[in-house]
Amino acid sequence: MPNFLDSNHTAATSRPGKSPQRPTKKILCVTLHFDDSHRPIRRRNKLPQGMGAAFLAGAFSPGLCHIKTYSEVYSGPLEDEKLLAWPDMVVLTGVTNCFDRMLQVTAYARSKNSKVIVVAGGPAIRAFPRYAAPFFDYCCTGDMEQLQEVVREALGAEYATREMIPRLDLAYWVGMHGHVETSRYCNFHCNFCSLTGEKTRYQKYDLQYIEKQFLLMGKRRTVHFIDNNFYGNDRDFFLARLALIDKYRKKGFFTYWSALVSGDFFSNEENLTLAAQSGCTALFSGVESFDGNSLRNYNKLQNTCLPQVELIRRCLSHGIAFWYGLFLDVYSRTIDDIQNEVDFIFSNSEITLPGFLTLPIPLPGTPYFNQCLERKAFFPATSLRHLDGTTLCMPPVSPLDEVVPFIRRIQHLKQQRKRILQHALGFRRRYHAVLNLEKMFYALASNALLCLNTMHPIQSILTKRYAPPSHISTTEAFEKTYAPRFPVLSRYRSHFTPTLLTDHQGAVNEALLPDIRSPHPPPPHTP
Ligand code: B12
Ligand code: SF4
Structure with a gap:
C-alpha cells in the first residue's frame, strides 16, 4: 500500500x-x-x-x-x-x-x-x-x-x-432545476424503507419556511420538490402548497414543477387536475412492482389502491409525465417472472419506462433487513458498500449463474435499445396531444437514461479500465475505490477497508451487533 x-x-x-x-x-x-x-x-x-x-x-x-x-x-x-x-x-x-x-x-x-x-x-x-x-x-x-x-x-x-x-444558493449542482423540500419523512411504512427503520414521523414545514427556500433558490426553469412524499396525509396542506406554488410561479420564480408522491395521490383525480393547472410537469412515484403480492409483501399497500397501469395512464392523461423505479426482486421471484414483467412494460406504450431498475436493498434497521438477518440470508463478506441495488447480497430464487447475467443484461440494456426506441415512438404517438414538448421530454427521459447508462462516453472508457462488477457481494472487488488517492496517515489504514456486515464465514459482524440489537431512538420532532 x-x-x-x-x-x-x-x-x-x-x-x-x-x-x-x-x-x-x-x-x-x-x-x-x-x-x-x-x-x-x-x-x-x-x-x-x-x-x-x-x-x-x-x-x-x-x-x-x-x-x-x-x-x-x-x-x-x-x-x-x-x-x-x-x-x-x-x-x-x-x-x-x-x-x-x-x-x-x-x-x-x-x-x-x-x-x-x-x-x-x-x-x-x-x-x-x-x-x-x-x-x-x-x-x-x-x-x-x-x-x-x-x-x-x-x-x-x-x-x-x-x-x-437551507443554503440553496450554495447548491451549485442544481443548474436550472431548483430543489426545495416542503415536508420531512413519510406517513407510510414500507418494509424496505430506511425511514421505516428510523421510525421517523411525517412532518410538515410551515409555509413561510417554504417561501424562504423559494427566495434562496432564485429563478429557475423548474423546481423539484424532493420531499419523500409531497402529498402526505393532510390535504389542506397540499392545497395550501399548491396555492403557494401558484403565487411563486406567477412571480416568475419557475415555470414548471415536479415532485415525489405516494400511490394514494392518484386515487383522487382532482389532485392531478389541480397539479396540472399549477404547472406540474412530472411526478415520481415508487411503483416498485406491477405484482400485487410483491406490493403486499413490501407493505406498500398505498400502491394497491389503483392498478399500477391505470395509475400511470391517469397521470399521463392529465398531461403530467410519470417517473418511477422498478424492483428486480430476484430474492423472492424467478427471473422468468421478472423478465415477463419487464417485457410487459417495454411493450406497453401506454406507460412510461422505469427510470431505474434496482435490486431490493436490505437497508439496516428496516423490517426487511431484520427478516433477512433472521433467515441468516446474507452472503459472506457482504459490506455496507454492497447495499447499492446492483449487487446481490443474498441468494436469489433462480440459480445464481442465471441471475448474474440477467442483472448484467438488465443494467446494460444494449439488446433492448431497439425496443426502447420503438416504445418511445409508440408513446409519442399516443400522448403528443396531451404532453407538450417539455413534458414529452421529461416523460421520455427514462428511455434516454436507460440507453445513456451504457452509451455515456466516460462510462464506456472507465468500463474498459475497471474489471466488470461480479454483482455478488462476496466476490465484488473494490480495490480501486478503496485505495487512497494521495498519501494519508497510516493510522487511518482501517478507513480504507470495507465495513463488513457479515464476516467471511457469513456471521454478522460482531462490532455491529450492539446497534442491530438495540436501535437508536427515533429523532425528536423538529420542524
Ligand atoms: C436526491 C436523492 C438521491 C440522489 C442523491 C443521493 C445522495 N447521495 O444524497 C440519487 C439520485 C443519487 C439517489 C440515489 C439513491 N437513493 Co436516494 N434520495 C434522494 C432524495 C430524494 C433526497 C435526498 C436529500 O438530499 N435530502 C435532503 C437531506 C437534508 O435530507 P436527508 O438526506 O433525508 O437527511 C435527513 C437526516 O438523515 C438527517 N441528516 C442527514 N445527514 C446529516 C448530517 C448531519 C451532520 C446531521 C446533523 C443530520 C443529517 O437530517 C435530515 C433531516 O433533517 C431522498 C428522499 C428525501 N427527501 O430525503 C432519497 C433517499 C435518500 N434515497 C433513497 C434510496 C433508497 C436511494 C437508492 C438506494 C435508490 C436505488 N435503489 O437505487 C439510490 C442509492 C444508490 C447509490 N449508489 O448511492 C432512500 C434512502 C436511502 C438510504 N437510506 O440509503 C431515500 C430516503 C428515499 C426513500 N424514502 O426511500 N438518491
Ligand atoms: S412511500 Fe416511499 S418514503 Fe414512504 S415509506 Fe414507502 S418507500 Fe419510504
Missing part, C-alpha cells in the same frame, strides 16, 4: 482567522456518493440531486463562517487535496452505502489537518451510531438542526444560525 504515511509526515494545519476575538471558521459540507456503477464517476444528469450539503450549510452563521459545499454526485469523488486541507470543520452526509466513503474523506481531511472537526450524520450513522462513534468527532442521529447544537458546542454559539434555512 504505497499511499499510507507515518504519522509525523504530512498533517498541514489550517490558518488562524483574522480577528483574534472572532476568527472566521472554514466549513466544508459534503454530500458523499459511491456510484452504483462501482466507478469513480460523477452524475451530472441525475434528478433529483442530493441536497444534504446545502441543507446542512444552513447551520452556520454566514457572517462568521466561510462555507463551501461539495456534491460527489455531481462533481465525482472529493480528492482535491487543497480543498481537503482547507476546512476547520467538515460535515458529512450521504445514503447508507456511503458509510465507507465518510471514513475515507475523514482520513483525507485529518491527514491534511490534524485539528479538523469531523461531523457525520444521515441514515448510516442512524443505523450504526455506536459503531460509527470512534471514527468521527460528532456522530449525529438527529435531524439536520442537530448540527446547530454541534456548532454551538464545538465552535461557539455565535457560529450557529438561530433558524436553519
